[in-house]
Amino acid sequence: MREVSYFAPTEVGEAVKLLAQHGEKAAVLAGGTDLVAQLNYYEIKPSALVYLGGLDLDYVREEGGKLVIGAGTTIAHLLTDDLIAQKFSVLAEAAATHGSPAIRTKATIGGNLGTASPAGDMIPALMVMDADLVLASSKGQRTVPIQEFFTGPGETVRTAEELILEIHVPLLKGKAVFKKLGRRKAQVCSIVSTAVRLEMDGGVCKDARIVLGSMAPTPLRCSKAEAMLKGKAVDAALVAECAAQAVAESTPIDDQRATAWYRAKAGTALVARALAEVAGI
Amino acid sequence: MKQILSFILNGSPVDVIVTPTETLLDVLREKLGVTGPKRGCDDGDCGTCTVLLDGEPVRSCLTIALTVAGREVLTVEGLSTDGDLHPLQKAFHEHGAFQCGFCTPGMLMSAKALLDHNPTPSRTEIREYMSGNLCRCGSYEEIIEAIQVVAAGEYAPSGGKE
Amino acid sequence: MTEYVGKAMPRYDGIGQVKGQTKFVDDFVLPGMLYAKALRSPVHRGLIRGIDFTAAKNTPGVVGVVTADDIPGAKRFGACGDQPVLADEFTAYLGEEIALVVAVDEDTCMEGIEKIKLDIEEQQPVFDMFEAMKPDAPLVRPDLKSNLWDYGSGMTTRVMYIGDVEQGFAEADLIVEGRYQTGEQDHSAMEPMVSVAYFDEAERLVIHTHSQCLYFQLGQLAAIFNLPMSRIRYVGGVVGGGFGGKNHIHADHLAGLAAIKFKRPVKYRYSRREDLLYSTKRGVFILEYKTGIKKDGRLTANHIKLWHDSGAYGGFSPYGVEKCSMFASGPYHIPNTRIDGQCVLTNKAGSSSMRGFTIMNGQFPMEMQMSKIADTIGMDPWELRFINAWRDGDIGASRYVVRGAGALEAMRGAAEVHGIELPEHLLAMSSRGR
Numbered sequence: 088m089r090e091v092s093y094f095a096p097t098e099v100g101e102a103v104k105l106l107a108q109h110g111e112k113a114a115v116l117a118g119g120t121d122l123v124a125q126l127n128y129y130e131i132k133p134s135a136l137v138y139l140g141g142l143d144l145d146y147v148r149e150e151g152g153k154l155v156i157g158a159g160t161t162i163a164h165l166l167t168d169d170l171i172a173q174k175f176s177v178l179a180e181a182a183a184t185h186g187s188p189a190i191r192t193k194a195t196i197g198g199n200l201g202t203a204s205p206a207g208d209m210i211p212a213l214m215v216m217d218a219d220l221v222l223a224s225s226k227g228q229r230t231v232p233i234q235e236f237f238t239g240p241g242e243t244v245r246t247a248e249e250l251i252l253e254i255h256v257p258l259l260k261g262k263a264v265f266k267k268l269g270r271r272k273a274q275v276c277s278i279v280s281t282a283v284r285l286e287m288d289g290g291v292c293k294d295a296r297i298v299l300g301s302m303a304p305t306p307l308r309c310s311k312a313e314a315m316l317k318g319k320a321v322d323a324a325l326v327a328e329c330a331a332q333a334v335a336e337s338t339p340i341d342d343q344r345a346t347a348w349y350r351a352k353a354g355t356a357l358v359a360r361a362l363a364e365v366a367g368i
Numbered sequence: 369m370k371q372i373l374s375f376i377l378n379g380s381p382v383d384v385i386v387t388p389t390e391t392l393l394d395v396l397r398e399k400l401g402v403t404g405p406k407r408g409c410d411d412g413d414c415g416t417c418t419v420l421l422d423g424e425p426v427r428s429c430l431t432i433a434l435t436v437a438g439r440e441v442l443t444v445e446g447l448s449t450d451g452d453l454h455p456l457q458k459a460f461h462e463h464g465a466f467q468c469g470f471c472t473p474g475m476l477m478s479a480k481a482l483l484d485h486n487p488t489p490s491r492t493e494i495r496e497y498m499s500g501n502l503c504r505c506g507s508y509e510e511i512i513e514a515i516q517v518v519a520a521g522e523y524a525p526s527g528g529k530e
Numbered sequence: 531m532t533e534y535v536g537k538a539m540p541r542y543d544g545i546g547q548v549k550g551q552t553k554f555v556d557d558f559v560l561p562g563m564l565y566a567k568a569l570r571s572p573v574h575r576g577l578i579r580g581i582d583f584t585a586a587k588n589t590p591g592v593v594g595v596v597t598a599d600d601i602p603g604a605k606r607f608g609a610c611g612d613q614p615v616l617a618d619e620f621t622a623y624l625g626e627e628i629a630l631v632v633a634v635d636e637d638t639c640m641e642g643i644e645k646i647k648l649d650i651e652e653q654q655p656v657f658d659m660f661e662a663m664k665p666d667a668p669l670v671r672p673d674l675k676s677n678l679w680d681y682g683s684g685m686t687t688r689v690m691y692i693g694d695v696e697q698g699f700a701e702a703d704l705i706v707e708g709r710y711q712t713g714e715q716d717h718s719a720m721e722p723m724v725s726v727a728y729f730d731e732a733e734r735l736v737i738h739t740h741s742q743c744l745y746f747q748l749g750q751l752a753a754i755f756n757l758p759m760s761r762i763r764y765v766g767g768v769v770g771g772g773f774g775g776k777n778h779i780h781a782d783h784l785a786g787l788a789a790i791k792f793k794r795p796v797k798y799r800y801s802r803r804e805d806l807l808y809s810t811k812r813g814v815f816i817l818e819y820k821t822g823i824k825k826d827g828r829l830t831a832n833h834i835k836l837w838h839d840s841g842a843y844g845g846f847s848p849y850g851v852e853k854c855s856m857f858a859s860g861p862y863h864i865p866n867t868r869i870d871g872q873c874v875l876t877n878k879a880g881s882s883s884m885r886g887f888t889i890m891n892g893q894f895p896m897e898m899q900m901s902k903i904a905d906t907i908g909m910d911p912w913e914l915r916f917i918n919a920w921r922d923g924d925i926g927a928s929r930y931v932v933r934g935a936g937a938l939e940a941m942r943g944a945a946e947v948h949g950i951e952l953p954e955h956l957l958a959m960s961s962r963g964r
């Protein structure tokens with residue numbers, strides 16, 4: 088029988104020490120909505136489980152002009168948090184599409200980043216706000232811009248000894264929305280998703296972020312499409328052109344949820360709808 | 369590495385020896401004889417294993433058993449009190465809210481959580497809240513109806529219509 | 531009685547269901563119960579050269595393995611008796627059961643399975659029916675002469691006909707052709723496949739089953755176990771959804787064999803993924819139509835060729851071809867009708883029954899064809915269907931004389947429900963006569 092040890096540290100220092108000791112062989116357990124399914128189906132065989140539930144990482148605070156979100160914050164919490172509703176509503180929008188109630192009660196935002204799926208629904212919202220991720224290890228902490236965090240499907244710059252501790256979200260101006268298309272409205276991995284943020288001055292776009300989910304090996308920031316908008320008056324024609332450009336920057340694939348062809352068509356529609364909504368046209 | 373897990377199950381304390389990779393569903397079903405929660409997928413998708421953890425719905429198949437130490441778990445077995453069926457149980461029974469019944473224990477637990485949070489949900493709210501519980505027999509309409517009649521007070525514990 | 535007739539009654543077993551007390555098969559957890567899991571074929575088509583179980587058997591907690599050599603009776607099963615209980619020479623679909631590892635729990639079974647050294651020669655599989663029918667196609671299984679199902683004496687086409695289609699085409703003003711396909715579908719009952727087997731105090735083998743048809747299966751199990759039926763207590767009655775998927779034996783034979791070998795209670799439980807990947811499915815049908823019509827909309831001839839993808843073994847599919855043939859020409863009076871049905875084997879998990887088994891796979895294409903005909907001749911699709919619908923006394927390709935025909939009345943009801951007003955001359959028609 089396989090021997091597995093279980094640890095439920097109550098302090099971050101203790102947790103990172105355990106990770107340093109066990110390295111690759113340890114699995115960090117947060118809500119378990121990804122990890123435990125992998126355990127049940129023998130996809131991973133860790134020799135130690137380090138459970139983060141005792142670390143009190145479920146919090147949302149405003150500090151120094153930023154929102155600070157603990158990695159252990161559950162999706163259910165994001166949905167009902169007043170600060171999130173007021174200052175980061177695009178994240179609440181994304182949270183509302185995450186799984187179903189019994190998934191949201193346990194799934195955490197840190198777990199969404201840890202899984203690093205191109206379909207991770209919290210990620211586009213964090214990307215349009217230029218969030219920073221704080222990683223902790225027994226050697227100290229480092230901050231990684233979310234833009235640099237993902238390196239491939241399920242792959243990140245995080246080392247096995249590091250913990251995602253918290254997420255820092257600058258309170259950038261402008262309006263942001265999230266759109267998701269799946270095979271049904273609940274409990275689905277997206278076929279395509281998008282978050283966009285526009286900062287408008289009159290009818291003119293001052294700053295733009297466009298992120299696509301499920302359209303590339305990682306959630307994708309579409310910088311050429313963003314550049315098309317800056318300094319321009321946003322009208323329906325520009326929205327259509329920009330949506331097409333965003334999708335042109337992506338590399339969608341065929342899989343069991345949809346074909347690349349469909350993803351491109353639906354993605355264009357979704358980005359255009361999101362842009363029109365934030366631009367108020 | 370075996371450990372002792374102590375938690376509150378349907379109002380009573382239990383102690384059981386478990387291994388770190390065992391899920392709450394494994395422990396309930398295989399070790400504690402609590403077979404109300406069903407194993408429909410072990411993958412989080414179907415909802416048949418739904419139980420309440422400190423009053424909130426969770427997938428017991430995705431919950432590592434050791435993480436519920438000291439917490440309260442409610443399963444379908446704990447729904448009825450002193451032999452009296454819970455209003456949702458009565459409504460599911462009388463409105464035929466199942467065919468094979470395999471999804472029923474999970475449905476009931478999600479429905480209870482819904483009404484605990486929102487005693488008068490709209491049809492849309494019911495559909496949204498119950499969206500993680502699948503019923504392949506397709507009893508969705510009757511399930512919604514059963515929840516609606518309970519919300520309307522039809523099976524209030526005091527008995528009869530209010 | 532007065533209080534029951536015409537009223538919706540709660541289910542007699544409903545209280546158990548809402549209290550979570552109804553015992554589904556997986557709810558039986560017996561003292562000392564062992565678990566079994568299958569070593570499944572890692573390839574779609576292969577020849578087994580050898581298997582080394584040494585390391586698996588030495589895994590702590592593994593009680594032993596079950597192979598084809600342990601089968602006391604029939605080595606093949608299924609509705610056609612052609613499917614190996616456990617594969618020993620070849621495998622014909624990905625995931626086909628080769629051997630069982632029996633252990634104290636499922637984790638240990640899986641650990642044991644990982645340690646089995648399977649030497650299997652991968653061969654070129656064939657998945658598409660039309661590829662499989664080509665003369666130079668690889669054979670799905672080495673024990674076949676052809677990938678077409680042999681209904682006996684080399685007969686590979688099941689023909690059902692009435693009249694003479696060639697004459698019917700000669701009488702027609704117009705001919706319309708169409709090709710239609712229905713896809714695969716999984717039953718996905720909420721209860722995955724599972725079985726529990728053990729010996730009772732009277733040395734009878736007890737099997738808790740979710741079978742939808744105990745008496746289809748009991749005989750097969752008795753043959754596999756080489757036990758008289760009187761020595762098998764086959765306990766059913768609680769099914770967590772079947773939809774036709776639990777007509778084929780998926781786990782009872784496996785749990786039973788392990789219980790016989792080790793004389794202990796054994797559970798075999800499919801994971802959801804095993805269930806989705808390896809249990810039986812609704813199989814693909816492809817139908818080609820050639821229909822003759824008079825300008826006034828009367829159908830004179832219908833020639834249908836149909837193919838059904840059976841997967842690697844026969845199962846219910848040869849029968850499914852016959853059943854589909856009965857429905858493929860719809861509820862329409864067509865004096866010259868011919869259906870040529872073929873059942874094709876491919877390297878996929880077996881097809882089996884599912885809700886309305888093979889009926890809508892025939893009805894759906896025929897209705898598509900009717901709509902295509904209506905479009906082609908520029909006739910109202912209701913009119914076309916009303917003119918040709920069966921009346922009492924009509925006779926179809928199955929040579930069954932229609933009595934109590936109801937297609938006209940059903941269509942009128944459908945029109946009413948959807949607020950469609952039908953013209954008087956259609957409303958005046960009756961199934962009682964033409």
Ligand SMILES: Cc1cc2nc3c(=O)[nH]c(=O)nc-3n(C[C@H](O)[C@H](O)[C@H](O)COP(=O)(O)OP(=O)(O)OC[C@H]3O[C@@H](n4cnc5c(N)ncnc54)[C@H](O)[C@@H]3O)c2cc1C
Binds near residue numbers: 120199274275
């Ligand atoms: C039915 C169902 C529906 C779902 N629907 C959605 C959906 O709509 N949208 C969506 O995006 N996802 C969905 N998911 C996936 C999953 O819920 C999310 O990815 C979730 O955010 C994971 O969080 P968790 O806390 O459960 O993570 P865990 O499962 O505990 O962990 C996930 C991974 O991240 C690592 N990890 C977790 N926390 C940390 C940390 N603090 N530091 C470092 N590593 C960490 C773990 O080691 C593991 O590799 C769904 C899952 C299920 C089962």
Ligand code: FES
Binds near residue numbers: 408410430
């Ligand atoms: S068994 Fe837990 S969700 Fe299906």
Ligand code: FES
Binds near residue numbers: 466467468502505771
């Ligand atoms: S009643 Fe059968 S799955 Fe819901």
